[in-house]
Amino acid sequence: MSMYIEMIRVRFLMMLAYRTNYYSGILIYSINIGAYYFLWSAIYGGKEEIQGLSILQMTTYVAVSWMARAFYFNNIDREIAAEIKDGKVAIEMIRPYNYLGMKTMQALGEGIFRILFFSVPGLIIVALIFPISFSTSPSTWFFFFLSLIFSFIVNTQINLLTGIMTFFLFNNAGLIRAKRVVIDLFSGLLLPISFYPGWAQSLMTYLPFQAISYVPSMIFTEGFAGSEITNAILLQAVWVVILLVPIRLLWSLAKKQLIVQGG
């Protein structure tokens, strides 16, 4: 266990050493939030609310979902792909730890760094530019952080799956890109799930993606109330368990047919 905590620490320190790279990231996220702010203002026109969300809640939704993305987003799929391609993975596999566990811990170290040095200052900056409402209820904040942990786990699990696919595809930059696009759309980052037409919404309940962004953002903007919150978090937990199955399966299959292409 202490070994894994050490991995989190090392990755955190590594990110800290390169922290200047992150200031421009805040700028980029602010630019994106700005684009959607203007777009949504035009979409609302004079309307009071759409699908139960006011324009103020919508702006908050956009800002919070981008800043939450900074926490759960990581590139471990790309790292795994690179390590498979240059053959490093063979060495990693004979080391006395679980390779996927190590990757998850590194991602967590990165996430903790980003929430402290990116999301928090970023959200403060964005709140100065755009109208954003912060909840004053402690339970909202508690459930928000709880669901944020689950979004990290679900997103990391999907990244692990994508990374493992490199064992079968050899070069899977395309898949990694496609996955990113799918997550941006179906996780609720670009559009709250409740805005989709009914049939699409019911289809999306069978997909794990809304556990990544929609749930924490709706909790934060108080678009969810009462039992909706607990149900949503339960749904996230269920997805965490379900996703363990394909990871296990693909990983044991991958170990059997590993081809080291170089190194």
Add this chain to the structure above:
Amino acid sequence: MFYVSMFFQYASQYLKTRFTYRVDTAVEILSDLLNQAVNLIFILVVFGHTTLLSGWNRDEIIFIYGFFLIPYALFSAFFNIWDFNERYIVKGEMDRVLTRPVHSLFQIIMERMELESLFGVITGLAVMAYAGMNLSITFTWYDVLIFIVMVIGGMFIYAGIFLSIATIGFWSDSRTDIMPTMYNISNYGRYPVNIYNKIIQFVLTWILPFAFVGVYPASYFLGRNEWYGYAFLTPVMGVIFFAMAVLLWNTGVKKYRGAGN
């Protein structure tokens, strides 16, 4: 003539490398399509809740997006220079390029081309055709010529802006994040400029003229004559920005001293 045959040689080499990883190439094209679909889905879903976006209706917005895809596809196929600084300056590849008897910019464009991005032209045409039919837009023969000129103008604007940023590498090889920042700003050009406030409108028109890649030229075909003046400026802006970039490039190459060792 020499440059044309060079182009075909590079293109055939390129296709060979792409066919080595066939599945991956297919997935990559698919992920491009997916990306374009996402933006379309966004527009479609949004118009489930509203009828007008600052005076533009659903099909007009879709048409603008379809138009935008075409110059953008040409740009991404031939001006894939977002990692110019790391790839050519920091790693010293620029030295290799400069020893050859072909213009350095041409070589880099050829080395870095991504022909599969050209699929975006087809998507763009299909999207425009769909929206155009809903709006019952009529095309005359000279509209085709105007269309080509506008598309090339739009591509030159994109190319001009991103090339100019790439030339920073000649003066400073330190890592900057201007390139990704600019990519995100360019997304503002996909929607009508009148949804933004006055300052952003001004920037998108005269300083980083991304509005000339989407809404301005498209408004000509949509018959929105209040924007015609801007529409016809598209090729002019394209030539100005591209010429500026080539000038910066040539100055930069003269200034270039290599990255050490």
